[in-house]
Amino acid sequence: MVRVVVTGAAGFIGSRVAEAAAEAGHDVLAVDAPDRSLAPATARRTWDALGPPRIELDLASADLAPLASADVVVHLAGRPGIRSSWDAGDAVHRDNVVATRRVLAAARGRVVVASSSSVYGSAGRDRPTREDDPLAPASPYAVSKVAVEGLARRRPDTVVLRYFSVYGPGQRPDMAFHRFTEAALAGRPLPVFGDGRKARSFTHVDDVVAATLAAMTAEAPGGTAINVGHPEPVTVRAAIALLGRVLGVRPEIETAEPVAGDADRTWADPSLARELLGWTPRIALADGLADQIAWHREIALAVL
Numbered sequence: 001m002v003r004v005v006v007t008g009a010a011g012f013i014g015s016r017v018a019e020a021a022a023e024a025g026h027d028v029l030a031v032d033a034p035d036r037s038l039a040p041a042t043a044r045r046t047w048d049a050l051g052p053p054r055i056e057l058d059l060a061s062a063d064l065a066p067l068a069s070a071d072v073v074v075h076l077a078g079r080p081g082i083r084s085s086w087d088a089g090d091a092v093h094r095d096n097v098v099a100t101r102r103v104l105a106a107a108r109g110r111v112v113v114a115s116s117s118s119v120y121g122s123a124g125r126d127r128p129t130r131e132d133d134p135l136a137p138a139s140p141y142a143v144s145k146v147a148v149e150g151l152a153r154r155r156p157d158t159v160v161l162r163y164f165s166v167y168g169p170g171q172r173p174d175m176a177f178h179r180f181t182e183a184a185l186a187g188r189p190l191p192v193f194g195d196g197r198k199a200r201s202f203t204h205v206d207d208v209v210a211a212t213l214a215a216m217t218a219e220a221p222g223g224t225a226i227n228v229g230h231p232e233p234v235t236v237r238a239a240i241a242l243l244g245r246v247l248g249v250r251p252e253i254e255t256a257e258p259v260a261g262d263a264d265r266t267w268a269d270p271s272l273a274r275e276l277l278g279w280t281p282r283i284a285l286a287d288g289l290a291d292q293i294a295w296h297r298e299i300a301l302a303v304l
């Protein structure tokens with residue numbers, strides 16, 4: 001049993017990590033911003049229903065003394081999203097870089113920090129991306145995560161997890177599968193940015209939670225960055241075809257301008273995660289999508 005603080009615990013990934021850590025017998029304190037205005041509505045409901053004790057702290061400005069007594073801080077709070085980061089001004093720096101700097105200074109034990117596959121820019125076609133590949137961030141969000149990683153490297157007992165396109169129940173409303181599923185269930189065309197040929201190492205949130213819990217106690221040199229991503233990239237069009245099959249519909253697509261800074265392809269090499277965390281992603285996209293669609297149907301019934 002370790003005493004663990006989970007930041008961003010009203011969010012998509014943080015809420016599931018907080019619940020899973022508590023279920024695994026750890027002593028969990030959940031932290032999120034006071035108004036949780038950045039959290040999707042569904043996650044706001046999750047926050048109110050969260051099992052572990054919760055406190056509200058703006059990590060970019062509050063006194064972070066509550067973090068000092070934890071054996072581990074899992075720092076998942078932040079302002080995600082490539083598209084929104086172009087218009088978010090200083091908020092991306094504040095909630096990602098300033099908040100992380102303060103969390104790293106306040107924590108006394110291990111800190112697990114959320115980074116992103118977007119630090120790599122686009123993967124090549126011949127092989128997956130490894131952690132020692134050069135970084136090529138192409139959006140304010142990706143640049144902020146490179147800065148977060150730079151700060152994390154300067155602190156001894158810190159592990160950086162580079163998450164790849166996380167999906168599953170509770171996914172943020174701005175993310176592709178959430179938008180696609182809601183549109184398909186409402187009989188609307190699916191809104192796709194670009195031509196749908198972009199490929200992603202889509203990774204189910206339960207796999208991401210397993211890697212994150214393993215990182216709390218794994219032996220790893222300070223500041224190590226680890227890919228947490230499925231090794232088989234799938235194009236957006238192929239994912240939509242799968243989604244249609246699960247829903248039993250033939251989805252129509254409505255294309256919009258591609259998003260600036262959105263990589264053509266992400267492709268994770270998870271070998272280091274296997275070595276250091278004993279982690280391999282287990283959930284295939286077809287099963288994971290069925291899981292996410294079931295969640296959308298549940299929340300649709302809950303608001304009736």
Ligand SMILES: NC(=O)c1ccc[n+]([C@@H]2O[C@H](COP(=O)([O-])OP(=O)(O)OC[C@H]3O[C@@H](n4cnc5c(N)ncnc54)[C@H](O)[C@@H]3O)[C@@H](O)[C@H]2O)c1
Nearest residue numbers: 008010011012013033039058059077078080114116163166
């Ligand atoms: N979802 C993905 O596919 C993905 C991929 C790569 C990296 N990440 C990273 O993983 C982490 C979690 O992502 P998510 O999808 O769960 O996002 P999310 O938006 O659902 O959750 C983030 C949470 O952080 C909180 N927060 C933001 N600023 C805060 C502050 N100053 N003080 C306290 N709380 C604050 C928000 O209120 C929100 O509840 C983020 O760091 C994100 O950049 C996510």
